Amino acid sequence: MSTPPGSRPPHDQETGVSRRRFLTAGGTAALAAATGCAGNRPATETVPDGSPSEPPRINRHRTLGRTGFRVSDIGMGCGMISEPNVVRYAYDHGINLFDTAEVYGNGDSETKIGQAMPHMERDRIFIVTKLGIDDRPDRQAIVERFNACLGRLATDHVDALYMHGIAYLDLVTYEPFHAACEQLKAEGKLKHVGISSHGPRGDEPDAMDTVLLKAVADGRFDVMLLSYGFVNKDEGERVLAACKEKNVGTTIMKSATGIIEMPEFDPDNPSEQVQGWYDHLEGTGATHAEATERIRDYMERRRPEFERSLAESRPFIERHGIRTQEELDRKSYQWVLRNPDAHTICPSLATFEAIDRILPLSGTQLTGAGAAMLDEYASAFRSRNCRFSCSACTSACPQRLPVNTILRYAYYYQKQGRQKYAMRKYARLGGQNAAACLECDAPCHGACPQGVQIQDRLFEAHGLLTMV
Amino acid sequence: MRMLMIIAMALVLATTASAQQDVVHVPVPDGWSAVDEEYRYGRDDLWEYINGAADLFLSYGFRELIVRDLEQGDRYVTISVYDMGGPLDAFGVYERERPDDEPEITDVGAAAVLQPPYRGLMLKDRFYVKAEIAGGDVSAGSLASLLGDVAAGLPGRDGLPPQLAELPDEGRQSGTVAFAGRAFLGLEDLSSCVHATYALADGTEYRLFTLRPGRALLSDTARWNRQERPDGRQLIWREIPYSGVVALLGDEDSMLGVADLADLDRAVEILTAAAP
Numbered sequence: 192m193s194t195p196p197g198s199r200p201p202h203d204q205e206t207g208v209s210r211r212r213f214l215t216a217g218g219t220a221a222l223a224a225a226t227g228c229a230g231n232r233p234a235t236e237t238v239p240d241g242s243p244s245e246p247p248r249i250n251r252h253r254t255l256g257r258t259g260f261r262v263s264d265i266g267m268g269c270g271m272i273s274e275p276n277v278v279r280y281a282y283d284h285g286i287n288l289f290d291t292a293e294v295y296g297n298g299d300s301e302t303k304i305g306q307a308m309p310h311m312e313r314d315r316i317f318i319v320t321k322l323g324i325d326d327r328p329d330r331q332a333i334v335e336r337f338n339a340c341l342g343r344l345a346t347d348h349v350d351a352l353y354m355h356g357i358a359y360l361d362l363v364t365y366e367p368f369h370a371a372c373e374q375l376k377a378e379g380k381l382k383h384v385g386i387s388s389h390g391p392r393g394d395e396p397d398a399m400d401t402v403l404l405k406a407v408a409d410g411r412f413d414v415m416l417l418s419y420g421f422v423n424k425d426e427g428e429r430v431l432a433a434c435k436e437k438n439v440g441t442t443i444m445k446s447a448t449g450i451i452e453m454p455e456f457d458p459d460n461p462s463e464q465v466q467g468w469y470d471h472l473e474g475t476g477a478t479h480a481e482a483t484e485r486i487r488d489y490m491e492r493r494r495p496e497f498e499r500s501l502a503e504s505r506p507f508i509e510r511h512g513i514r515t516q517e518e519l520d521r522k523s524y525q526w527v528l529r530n531p532d533a534h535t536i537c538p539s540l541a542t543f544e545a546i547d548r549i550l551p552l553s554g555t556q557l558t559g560a561g562a563a564m565l566d567e568y569a570s571a572f573r574s575r576n577c578r579f580s581c582s583a584c585t586s587a588c589p590q591r592l593p594v595n596t597i598l599r600y601a602y603y604y605q606k607q608g609r610q611k612y613a614m615r616k617y618a619r620l621g622g623q624n625a626a627a628c629l630e631c632d633a634p635c636h637g638a639c640p641q642g643v644q645i646q647d648r649l650f651e652a653h654g655l656l657t658m659v
Numbered sequence: 660m661r662m663l664m665i666i667a668m669a670l671v672l673a674t675t676a677s678a679q680q681d682v683v684h685v686p687v688p689d690g691w692s693a694v695d696e697e698y699r700y701g702r703d704d705l706w707e708y709i710n711g712a713a714d715l716f717l718s719y720g721f722r723e724l725i726v727r728d729l730e731q732g733d734r735y736v737t738i739s740v741y742d743m744g745g746p747l748d749a750f751g752v753y754e755r756e757r758p759d760d761e762p763e764i765t766d767v768g769a770a771a772v773l774q775p776p777y778r779g780l781m782l783k784d785r786f787y788v789k790a791e792i793a794g795g796d797v798s799a800g801s802l803a804s805l806l807g808d809v810a811a812g813l814p815g816r817d818g819l820p821p822q823l824a825e826l827p828d829e830g831r832q833s834g835t836v837a838f839a840g841r842a843f844l845g846l847e848d849l850s851s852c853v854h855a856t857y858a859l860a861d862g863t864e865y866r867l868f869t870l871r872p873g874r875a876l877l878s879d880t881a882r883w884n885r886q887e888r889p890d891g892r893q894l895i896w897r898e899i900p901y902s903g904v905v906a907l908l909g910d911e912d913s914m915l916g917v918a919d920l921a922d923l924d925r926a927v928e929i930l931t932a933a934a935p
Contacts, residue, residue, distance in 0.1 A: 271718060276901045292710070294710065297755075297774075299755050471851050544846070545847070
């Protein structure tokens with residue numbers, strides 16, 4: 192492939208370029224060689240079996256909850272795909288879960304998966320698509336939209352249909368959706384029901400964990416998509432624990448959201464990142480001076496957000512001695528991959544290069560300090576955090592306080608920064624608040640199966656939520 | 660890192676319309692009235708409105724979304740105006756979201772299409788607009804008319820971006836011109852590409868595309884092969900899994916590319932014929 196055109200034999204007599212070879216090779220070695228970017232495995236981390244010269248591919252599978260499907264530990268978020276061959280490439284390297292949605296490109300993402308479908312064995316892949324139901328469509332409308340998804344996906348069934356991006360608690364039990372799913376299951380077009388949630392939206396929406404914990408308790412959801420990473424671990428851990436208890440499959444998004452350093456702007460010596468901005472701006476018609484002005488303006492506007500993101504990332508970065516953004520992303524994914532209750536991560540994969548970069552992480556995990564940190568965290572989590580969906584301690588309280596609810600409000604206050612909202616909610620409990628604990632000798636002690644010191648936590652919560 | 664760059668780049672583009680541009684509102688056509696107030700979504704919270712679909716918009720330079728419900732008697736339509744920062748980015752996302760099997764309607768903005776049963780899509784200048792029926796019986800004609808009125812109320816020109824004319828006409832398949840904000844052909848180095856599908860006399864299809872090459876494309880020797888041509892132009896090429904060769908010819912200001920051909924010599928023939 193390095194020979195210049197016009198100075199060599201016809202292509203189909205060579206080893207590297209013929210279309211027939213590409214179409215028939217099928218093997219991962221040829222494909223990885225073709226992209227020329229097989230990725231580097233970090234030396235300090237555990238590695239999957241196989242010699243280093245082998246092309247990267249999926250090395251670990253996990254059971255996706257009660258669906259029973261053995262899912263690759265890395266799945267494919269398909270929100271940005273524009274080439275069906277990228278889907279095919281992921282499949283040929285062992286990725287077997289493809290996560291799309293009706294709204295991704297107004298069906299374009301599903302279409303691209305459908306175009307790759309002839310190259311994949313249907314029974315060996317797990318297709319997820321999602322329908323938004325914020326506008327509360329009726330059952331028939333949901334069925335019709337689902338059938339359109341099926342057509343675009345070029346398949347006779349979907350493995351899981353999710354309620355998409357649910358932010359309101361009442362939608363979890365939205366009966367027209369469940370009725371539509373029952374109908375589609377009976378028709379053989381759908382195997383499992385799922386739900387996704389990103390987190391709170393609007394004025395007073397419900398948090399991700401509130402929504403998903405209710406979904407777990409509801410019992411009709413077999414699998415779910417949630418945000419989980421080291422910067423938002425509390426909510427995620429809560430949901431994962433509940434899912435494990437009920438054998439619900441878990442797929443993970445937003446695992447790598449941290450930044451390693453503040454982006455700096457030097458127009459005379461732009462970083463790779465800033466050069467990328469220049470390339471795009473000038474490629475769409477801006478002059479160099481205009482691009483410079485826009486980038487400068489952007490950097491100033493975004494500074495507070497960068498600072499916040501950096502502050503969230505810093506402890507993790509320091510703990511792991513991370514020096515580059517790529518390393519931070521990689522370790523962020525590995526932080527999640529180490530948790531067996533997170534069955535598969537679903538990063539957005541739109542390019543061959545992105546697939547090559549992430550495949551070496553399959554089957555790997557953080558080691559040493561990373562593992563210790565996770566263990567410490569897990570231990571701390573168990574003794575510090577109420578699981579909210581559990582009410583095992585309620586009977587131990589002579590006042591029958593809603594302990595889990597009070598601690599949830601404290602969580603809103605502390606972890607989500609929704610102070611006024613949390614205080615308003617707490618005030619609405621009236622006399623059912625933790626002031627009663629002041630006169631109590633704590634028969635709740637030892638009542639929490641997770642080891643939470645209930646009275647201490649209620650005192651803390653009361654102080655926070657009443658400004659006392 | 661790449662994804663962060665892409666998102667961050669999109670955030671830059673979100674400001675590309677520049678602070679000098681006037682604040683845009685959803686036009687309220689005669690005969691319709693606004694319900695409630697406008698809702699605005701920026702780079703940080705677009706996902707609150709469209710979930711994971713936000714990534715695509717961000718990759719195309721999304722700047723701001725303005726949403727407003729309009730009513731006319733018992734009929735309700737939600738208008739979503741996506742300010743994409745520039746006409747090429749607006750065109751790119753319109754083409755990605757436009758249904759292939761529905762004919763475009765004429766004389767509405769720069770381009771428009773209805774997607775039964777409940778949605779209309781429209782492009783004007785740097786704006787990509789969606790009109791979605793939220794209640795009542797709204798006919799296709801009414802929805803098209805409403806889209807036309809909204810287009811008339813938005814600033815900018817009605818024509819398509821001039822960069823689309825840079826591709827040659829001969830052999831081009833009708834309705835295939837598009838714009839990829841990033842990852843054209845599934846390759847990270849190919850961004851901001853205007854592309855279209857062409858056919859040879861024997862029926863072989865291929866894609867031609869134009870781009871202003873980024874630094875990575877010009878300097879990366881690990882993934883790309885390169886050759887200096889006698890006329891001083893650069894030829895750059897590599898293989899892509901399953902689809903053969905992608906080759907580009909030009910200089911650091913502008914390149915023409917071809918993809919989907921198995922044979923590099925044929926690719927070069929096509930490039931030199933299209934850009935002699």
